[in-house]
Amino acid sequence: MLDRRGFLAALGASALAAAAGGCAAVPAVPRLRIMVPNPPGGGFDITARTVSATLKETRLAPDVEVFNLSGGAGAAGLARLLYEEGNGALLMQMGLGVVATTHIADGVAPVTRATPLARLLEEPIVVLVVPDSPYRSFGELLAAWRDPRTRLRMGGGSAAGGPDHLALMLIAEELGIDLGAADYVWHDGGGETLAALLSHSVDVGAAGVGEYRHAIAAGELRPLAVTGPQRIAGVDAPTLREIGIDVDFVNWRGLLAPPEISADARDSLVTVLGELRATPQWQDALRENHWTDAFLTGSDFGDFLSAENRRVSSLVDRLAPPES
Known part of the structure; x- marks a missing residue:
């Protein structure tokens, strides 16, 4: 040293x-x-x-x-x-x-x-599910999030207050969804979050778009939305503003x-x-x-x-x- x-x-x-x-x-x-x-x-x-x-x-x-x-x-x-x-x-x-x-x-x-x-x-945050998820679009995910009978398990590679968590909570706040209407599971980094998604330990993941670019390209994960101001080349997902949610968020x-x-x-x-x-x-x-x-x-x-x-x-x- x-x-x-x-x-x-x-x-x-x-x-x-x-x-x-x-x-x-x-x-x-x-x-x-x-x-x-x-x-x-x-x-x-x-x-x-x-x-x-x-x-x-x-x-x-x-x-x-x-x-x-x-x-x-x-x-x-x-x-x-x-x-x-x-x-x-x-x-x-x-x-x-x-x-x-x-x-x-x-x-x-x-x-x-x-x-x-x-x-x-x-970089923006991308909201992700596995290919066999019942949520085919961000709209379907939001419907479940708003449904009091559904308890979503959301995973991220940052602790509460970190970028993955804040992106999800800003969406909930903008839509008037109870901030406690999902279980946010903190994983220490994107590697642990990816494992949780693939094992179905969580229903939805949030991560920096660059972290999972290979998994997205391979079809192992399906992106539902990105939180930045514009679409990302190679990532087939709309921005939040495109689907009527007035939130821009970048890490x-x-x-x-x-x-x-x-x-x-x-x-x-x-x-x-x-x-x-x-x-x-x-x-x-x-x-x-x-x-x-x-x-x-x-x-x-x-x-x-x-x-x-x-x-x-x-x-x-x-x-x-x-x-x-």
Whole structure:
């Protein structure tokens, strides 16, 4: 593990190598570790591994390790990140779900304590069923949701207050459906949610559209609706507005570093992420995963995090009050 001194020494070595090697490609950062705060298979995991693979392929940072540290819907990972104060070689893949966790779980520090690096992308939530589900359309699902004789089991890869849960509750709120008229089952990441859907442990799932693109393409899951402002190419499902529901909702993901990393370390990481964004490989990954570019860095990302922290607090209070 590199501390601040080690990071800057490696950075200096890279600069010397660049001077000696003329135009040869030299990485701007040393060895990096990207922490994913939930199990493999979910949106954070897919995003982190795509970042890692692209950094290696483009030689922007050829030594990048991704590791999973799950627990508490992201709380364990955030605690580890904040503990690693000054470590400029550790990043955490995060997003709206981690922000929500800080308002649901007791004793979790806010994400605004970390060092903001970059918001990378946005994606809508897709509402899904298995092919043999009795719900052939979103309208049929809503009819069952409104029927007091039916108790739906809804699964998502985020805890109550996270993006999967909030998307479903915003739909219910807009339609005047009792927020308690479905059993929301939290799974720690998209991998667990997929298993629950395929085993019929839940009736309906909500997830980032990129997480299940292969299962959708293979016909293993049937999308009923997407929550973003427009349809998604390759996903045969209407937007909520197309079916008369006045809701737009998108999830987002970004990268944080621990508190108190050096300004040089922060600036180098932000620069590399900006170079990553410009590569054809990353642009291809955005298209393939149905992600939308939402790049925002440094203090602008920090301002966004502060505003998002306030917005999510309000949503959680309204739609998923913290447990006492």
